[in-house]
Amino acid sequence: MTRAPRRHVEVAQIMGTAVSVHAVGDPDRAVFERATAACFDELREADRVFSPYRDDSDILRIARGELAMRDASPWVAEVAEACAQAESDTGGLFTAWWSGVFDPTGYVKGWAVERAARRHLAPLADSPGVIAAGINAGGDLQLFTAPGADWTWNVAVVDPADRSRVLATVPVRDGAVATSGTAERGTHLVDPRSGHPAVGGVASATVVAAGLAHADVWATAAVVAGFDDLGWIPRAGPTAGILVAGDGRVRRWLDGVEIEAVAATW
Incomplete structure (x- = not known):
């Protein structure tokens, strides 16, 4: 072994x-x-x-x-x-x-x-x-x-409603993963367009990108935009991500294209 x-x-x-x-x-x-x-x-x-x-x-x-x-x-x-x-x-x-x-x-x-x-x-x-x-x-x-190493970081994306449950595992060799949302800290993000707390229904937004600064910005933007709006993802460039709504719905995207939408399972 x-x-x-x-x-x-x-x-x-x-x-x-x-x-x-x-x-x-x-x-x-x-x-x-x-x-x-x-x-x-x-x-x-x-x-x-x-x-x-x-x-x-x-x-x-x-x-x-x-x-x-x-x-x-x-x-x-x-x-x-x-x-x-x-x-x-x-x-x-x-x-x-x-x-x-x-x-x-x-x-x-x-x-x-x-x-x-x-x-x-x-x-x-x-x-x-x-x-x-x-x-x-x-x-x-x-x-x-x-370079050349037989290694991949396997990053778990957990269910914001049940931290013991893994929703997805993201393989990363060189890159960054950022998560934002309301599940742990409540409505702490402000929607700059209104000046009020962001209440678009995103419990967590996880973004994978080459760099953490970029991933962090777009994880915040995803929460502010809300679960029903993915119109911003083409502007985010080469990213992948997963949104989880407060009711358990899930949306995923890859490089500006939505690849999966899943209804609530709990």
Whole structure:
């Protein structure tokens, strides 16, 4: 019997959630620890710059008029430009200005995790002894597999009404998976078009894309658009995904085309 490859995991609490770094195979311990530490340090710095809960964050200082955006971390201008592009791409289903001030909370985690993962974990996946490497930030994933490795990450999409039930398993070698919805946090997302909570009936929206920032934006857009509106999926580019309604209905799409609609089973 072939022995399953070992998985090495380190976990830290950052940006208000559990963040875990994974390496599959037999990495050099020092190399793994350096990559993990660098990844966590970059995420902590992103939290310092963008946290809506830290009085000293650049974002809150900008909102209070204490700091000009041009004098803030260069990351702020980078994220602002990306958020403006996301607002245009989604047709207003996503915006970082819904409250009247710049609030990139809905974008930053995916952006920061993808950025840190590409800088520190993608090289880890290419190092001797490593088959694959990835990061999980509160259920949002950025994953890498070494070229030629016989490995696939199998990501479970769980039923939002029953976390013990798996609705689908998504195979990913190199890519990202993001999930948004109302099942766990209630109606916490605002529809920028109305200024009111998004109540389109989506319990969870899972999006698979090349990068986590992109997947995260479109998972948010899917919840805001609502279960009955898939008119946005051609604009999302090369993505796949699954929507689950509060009544158990399921819709799936692949690269802009709906491939399945399933009636409620509970």
